[in-house]
Amino acid sequence: xxxKVVRTSKFRHVFGQALKADQCYDDIRISQMTWDSNFCSVxxxxxxxxxxxxGGGAFMVLPLSKTGRIDMSYPxxxxxxxxxxxxxxxxxxxxxxxxxxxxxxxxxxEIPDSGLTTSLTDPVVKLDGHSKRVGILSWHPTAHNVLxxxxxxxxxxxWNVARGEAVVRIDSVHTDMIYSACWNRDGSRILTSxxxxxxxxxxxxxxxxxxxxxxxxxxxRPIRAVFVADGKILSTGFSRMSERxxxxxxxxxxxxxxxxxxxxxSSGVLLPFYDPDTGVVxxxxxxxxxxxxxxxxxxxxxxxxxxxxxxxxxxxxxGYMPKRGLEVNKCEIARFYKLHERKCEPIVMTVPRxxxxxxxxxxxxxxxxxxxxxxxxxxxxxxxxxILISLKDGFATTTKAKEFKVHKSLLxxxxxSAGSQQDNSGEVQSLRKEVKDLKxxxxxxxxxxxx
Numbered sequence: 001x002x003x004k005v006v007r008t009s010k011f012r013h014v015f016g017q018a019l020k021a022d023q024c025y026d027d028i029r030i031s032q033m034t035w036d037s038n039f040c041s042v043x044x045x046x047x048x049x050x051x052x053x054x055g056g057g058a059f060m061v062l063p064l065s066k067t068g069r070i071d072m073s074y075p076x077x078x079x080x081x082x083x084x085x086x087x088x089x090x091x092x093x094x095x096x097x098x099x100x101x102x103x104x105x106x107x108x109x110e111i112p113d114s115g116l117t118t119s120l121t122d123p124v125v126k127l128d129g130h131s132k133r134v135g136i137l138s139w140h141p142t143a144h145n146v147l148x149x150x151x152x153x154x155x156x157x158x159w160n161v162a163r164g165e166a167v168v169r170i171d172s173v174h175t176d177m178i179y180s181a182c183w184n185r186d187g188s189r190i191l192t193s194x195x196x197x198x199x200x201x202x203x204x205x206x207x208x209x210x211x212x213x214x215x216x217x218x219x220x221r222p223i224r225a226v227f228v229a230d231g232k233i234l235s236t237g238f239s240r241m242s243e244r245x246x247x248x249x250x251x252x253x254x255x256x257x258x259x260x261x262x263x264x265x266s267s268g269v270l271l272p273f274y275d276p277d278t279g280v281v282x283x284x285x286x287x288x289x290x291x292x293x294x295x296x297x298x299x300x301x302x303x304x305x306x307x308x309x310x311x312x313x314x315x316x317x318x319g320y321m322p323k324r325g326l327e328v329n330k331c332e333i334a335r336f337y338k339l340h341e342r343k344c345e346p347i348v349m350t351v352p353r354x355x356x357x358x359x360x361x362x363x364x365x366x367x368x369x370x371x372x373x374x375x376x377x378x379x380x381x382x383x384x385x386x387i388l389i390s391l392k393d394g395f396a397t398t399t400k401a402k403e404f405k406v407h408k409s410l411l412x413x414x415x416x417s418a419g420s421q422q423d424n425s426g427e428v429q430s431l432r433k434e435v436k437d438l439k440x441x442x443x444x445x446x447x448x449x450x451x
Contacts, residue, residue, distance in 0.1 A: 007304060010361065011280055011295050011351065014333065016309030018347050025049075025062060025344040026069045030316050035135060036179070036222055036269045036286055037086040039317025040344065042337050044325035045094040046111060049317070049344055050084045051076060057084035057101050063115040075119040077109050085135045091322070092144050092371045096124075098161075100134030106149050108161055129157050129166040136178060140187045142386050143378035144371035148190065148204075150178040156192065158204060160375045167379050170207035173200065184227040185276060188383045191233060193223040199235060201251055205379065213254045217245055222269045226281075228296050232258070234281055234303070236270035244270060246283065246294070248302045259301045263292070273320045277366050278333055280306070282349075284318045291318075291336065291347070309347065313340050323366040328391045329356050363391045 006012075031039060031050040039050045048061045058078035062070065082102030090096035095111045107123035130151035140146035145161040154176060158168040176195035183190060189210070190202040197220070200212040217223055217237025225235040233249040239262060247260040263270075268287035274296075275281070281303075282293045290310040294303045319337035326332045334349040351362055368389035373382050 009295055009304070009306070011278060011306055011333075013352050014280070014293065014306060014349055015352065016291060016336075016347050016349050018311060018338075018345050023067050023346060025067055026342070027072070028060060028070050028343060030339045030341060030344075031083065033083050033085065035085045036271075037135060037317070038271060038319060039087075040319030040337050040339050041087050041089045041097065042319040042321050042325070042335075043089045043094045044322070045113070046089070046097075046115070047319060047337055047344060048087050048089065048097055049319075049339060050087060053078060053083070056081050057099075057103070059084050059087050059099060061097065061111050061116060066115065075116040077111075077116070077120045079107055079109075079121045079123050080105065082133070085133060086137045088137045088139055090139050090145075091141060091367075092139075092369055094369070098137050098139065098147055100137045100149055100151075102133040104128070104130045104133060104151070106130075106134055106137065106147070106159070108147075125161060125164045127157075127159050127161070127164065127166070129159075129169070130155060136181050138182055140378065141183050141185065141367070142187050142371060142384050143373045143375055145375045146187070146378055148181060148183070150181045150192070152177055154178060154194075156181060156190070156202075156207075158379075160379065162375060168205060168207055170202065173202065173207065173209055179222040180224045180226075182226055184231070186383055186385045187378070189227070191225050191227055193225045193235065193237075195222075197223075199223065199225050199233070199249075201233075205381065211251050211254060213249065216247060216249065216257070219243075219245075221267070224270060224272055226272050226274050228274050228281065229276060229279060230298075232296075234272055234274065234296065236272055236283060241265075242267070244285070246270070246272075246303060248296065259303050261301075261303060261305075271318060273318075273334075273336075275323070275334060277323060277364050278362070280333070282320075282334060282336070284315060284336070286317070287314050289314045293349070309349070311338075315339060316341060319344075323363075324368065324389065324391065326391075328358060328363055328394055331359055331362060333362060358392050360392075365390050 029052040041048045050059045057080040058076040060076050080101035084101050086100045100106050106127040108125040110124050132152040134151045136150035138148045147159045150156045154174040156170040157166045174194045179193045181192045190204045193199045197215050199216045201210045216235050218240040219238030221238040223237035228234045235247050244263045247257040268285035270283045273282040279296050292308045293306045315338045317339035321335040331351045331353045336347040338345045365388035367386040370387045372384035372387050
């Protein structure tokens with residue numbers, strides 16, 4: 001009788017753990033919008049969450065250390081006139097964040113190092129080009145100041161953010177709503193999934209379809225897709241019977257999936273987070289209370305189920321910390337920021353190891369914050385692999401204070417430039433003082449008047 005041999009993997013015993021209540025961010029009214037984006041973005045300095053806002057749209061940016069109860073009056077970023085649908089921090093500058101909204105615009109914001117002291121209403125750059133709401137944003141992984149946005153007008157736009165201009169507009173490819181859009185590791189390809197049940201790999205500069213796959217999943221509910229190792233593609237979707245599925249594809253042979261596994265019958269869209277350093281993919285269902293994780297390898301069945309982190313509360317959204325923000329001496333291989341209705345809870349994924357020395361096999365050199373090409377170079381055809389860093393001594397500095405520059409000649413196209421903000425601040429201060437004095441005078445009068 002042959003004994004079944006268990007596949008050896010250093011990630012077989014990875015376990016998830018929620019941090020204690022005092023390390024959560026409490027009393028935050030998370031947005032109620034029904035939209036399948038992450039609603040949260042994090043980096044080693046800040047955590048940002050889309051929040052409920054009456055009239056217009058807002059999101060909150062907190063320094064990571066500001067845990068505990070967040071005051072109702074805490075300032076937000078509230079320049080959009082419609083609900084915010086997606087936010088993403090720039091991978092090359094921890095103080096820059098992009099937001100896309102139902103008001104059809106994309107805005108770029110600069111957050112001061114210490115966090116916000118007053119609400120931000122004027123973006124550094126406003127990018128107008130979509131005719132319907134903008135629901136997907138993704139920064140280029142290696143080129144500085146290149147941003148991709150996808151809207152409900154079925155258009156993908158690649159922006160040169162520093163110039164405030166739309167350089168590539170892909171408007172004749174998608175025939176229906178775009179469900180997801182992401183880059184490969186060096187940003188030389190874009191992968192999209194669409195309501196027309198087609199998954200496409202595009203050349204970003206030409207805007208042409210290189211390969212496409214019709215009906216990667218038979219069901220009609222949203223499909224998500226990400227690039228994994230060696231150019232392969234991992235997709236999540238639904239079967240005809242509305243069962244949730246995960247599949248792995250080889251773009252060189254798109255006819256059949258390398259593997260297709262049914263998971264369960266929940267209705268929430270599965271958001272995949274892939275870690276190229278470990279080959280582990282985490283699937284977080286919107287509205288689920290669990291995170292499943294799998295290891296993607298070269299041997300059949302290619303996508304190996306590892307385990308599941310379960311909790312009582314369902315997740316409204318999920319942020320994923322870049323590798324350089326993890327605690328390597330605790331063997332932390334991923335950290336999620338789970339959004340509940342009224343709070344944000346960090347969840348740490350750990351490989352159990354006895355030693356607290358640096359584990360080289362868990363932490364190969366990983367993507368650092370330095371861009372390897374400037375926007376203009378990239379649009380002219382330069383592909384550059386990411387610049388890697390070692391996490392051996394813990395990555396000490398967050399991003400270089402690479403100043404976010406808006407070209408002076410383009411001040412007309414940018415609604416608020418860094419220059420004009422400084423001039424206004426004096427006026428604003430004097431106006432605030434005037435308002436304060438008027439309020440004091442009013443109170444004085446009401447006290448005097450006999451009731």
